Amino acid sequence: MPEPERKPRKDAARNRAAVFAAADSLFAGCRSPGEVTMADIAAAAGVGKGTLFRAFGDRTGLIRALYEARLEPIRNAVEEGPPPLGPATPPLQRVPALLDAVLCFKLDNRHLAQALEGTGTDSPYRSEHYERWHTLLRDLLQGIPGQGDSDFTAHALLAAIRADLVTYLADEKETPREELRDRLARFTAGVLGSAR
Amino acid sequence: MPEPERKPRKDAARNRAAVFAAADSLFAGCRSPGEVTMADIAAAAGVGKGTLFRAFGDRTGLIRALYEARLEPIRNAVEEGPPPLGPATPPLQRVPALLDAVLCFKLDNRHLAQALEGTGTDSPYRSEHYERWHTLLRDLLQGIPGQGDSDFTAHALLAAIRADLVTYLADEKETPREELRDRLARFTAGVLGSAR
DNA sequence: ATACGATACGGACCACCGGTCCGCTTCTTT
């Protein structure tokens, strides 16, 4: 066991939760994630700025931690849940299910997703997080016969549900949730069904 | 004529060009667009910071202006050039040609494209610039029989060539230019050929 | 050529943000 993994102090845990709650609510209530400053979050959580940076390293770290926390249910469902998301599903059904799940998540957590992707300095791509989704999707596509370039197709499919595009369609274009899901489903089906 | 369109003063024009050149070269020589500050650009162009903001409004304005300027040749070729990019081309060939052209442009001008899209505050989507490409692409798709949801498909295809993805594949994954073009072409063909 | 109004210049200046630092408080352990 390389990591002793000491359990955190009581107040530290409480503060962590408070920060999550505050950040979530602040991001939800702002036009652009850029409007929310670290100081704002600290204040809303009733915590000093130092605490914030001590706990998460930097702004990106905080957002990423929050995002991962919120995403965990889906991640679980994909890794060890029942069909159609779980691993026991045949690829041809699992791929659309997976994309739909992520789409729904990004719809429900637009603010977070956008805060994360729009973190500015580093592209969303080299994050371990993206790598995981891409690898999973690619391997699934590989398992579908008659599929062309699984690697690129995986990238392209993921690109179709990027946070800012989803937000744009949902908010700016006022596309209803169900319609968006349907559009994505059709597109996915098309991609999967082609080159047969 | 709502715009009198007074022609600019001589020095203004000269400075504008100098700024473009300086910014272009600076962005090209940096890991992340964020490393280039407005002051840097002003200094490199031999110009005061005030001039910079007076001419372009703000950072985003500068980048956008530069991007549009560099993009103009392609825009022209699409709007009034010869096939396969020009308007006289049947949609089934024009769509791939168009995507390929944009991909190549983004490969050649990664720094700019990324500086523009990663401008942070506002999503790339509500820019008039994106709207144009999307509308054109959608209308072309409309003209291909057996096509499903042209509107969403257009978004998805454009998403597949977003600057940061292209940069990631080209630099991080070291995908050669020709291979990338080929991958995109195959994917496009698949999307266009499906749902027949 | 000259004089004069309009336009553009430039860099000191400002507000603000992410991130650091360190004296002080709170928890945990024995």
Next chain:
DNA sequence: AAAGAAGCGGACCGGTGGTCCGTATCGTAT
């Protein structure tokens, strides 16, 4: 209860985008 570790918080810092206005330059009318 006492001591040491872990965590806290807010004053502080470097640097960035953006503003302001006295000054220099340009276009033009004479």
